[in-house]
Amino acid sequence: MSTSMPTPTQTAAxxxxxxxxxxxxxxxGAFEGATMEYSSDWQCLTGFPVIERWNLDSDKRPLFTEALRALSIKASVFDLTGDERLAEVAVAVPVDEMTHAMIAQPQLFARIAHRTGFQLIHQTDQEHTDYEAGDFTHLTYRLAWGEPPARYWLEKSEVDRRVTILTARYASIGLNRAGREHDIDFAAA
Structure with missing residues (x-):
């Protein structure tokens, strides 16, 4: 194992x-089905909604593919280095959100990982959602599958811009701090 980052070419392969x-x-098939069922719990107001004209029904399957690719890149870096921190490569925010839906299927995903010989890498306090075109993840993705879909692989600066817009919209209906608090009195409503 190496403690330095592998090349994008090695990682893509x-x-x-x-x-x-x-x-x-x-x-x-069971894993994919369980992940798609999880959609009723996809409530993060600054994750998927940064996608322009977000639609759960039409976007969930393409995002599932993108999240599998992101986790495959992470697993590959870990496989080549043995280093969990290096394996936490930059991922776009909406893609990262879908990885959470996948990880919410722990038994299925763990069995798949065990049988196929990869290590699932994802730890919130180590994750990087600062994806940028031209970074390691982007270069690796291009070598493995071609250009990533810009609809889902949003650069951090664009995500930040969109979160600012969303935060203002949410505040206009009483959801403050981007949906992290409100003062609705349900008994009185």
Whole structure:
């Protein structure tokens, strides 16, 4: 194992292998179905809603694919380095949100990871949602699958701009701090 970052080329090759193994696993269909069912709990007001004209029904499947790719890249870096911190590569905010829906299926995902030989890497206090075009993740993704869809792979500066817009809209209806607090008295309503 190495304690330095692998090249995007090395990582892309391993990421494709990881992704192919996940897709071929006997429980992949159950995992995908369980993740899509989780959609009723997708309530983060600054994650998915940064996507322009966000629509759960039409966006959830493409985001599922993008999150699998992101987790495959992370798993590949870990496989090549053995270092969890290095494996926490930058991921776009909406893609990261979908990884949370996947991780909410721990038994299925753990069995798939065990059978296919990859390590699931995701720890909130170490994650990086500061994805930018041209960074390691972007270069690796392009080598593995082509150009990432800009609809979901939003750069951090654009996410920040959109969160500012969302925060103002939410405040206009009484959801303060981007939906993290309100003063609604339900008994009186």
């Amino acid at each position: 391993r990421a494709r292998e990881v992704m192919d193994a996940i897709l071929a696993d006997e429980e992949f």
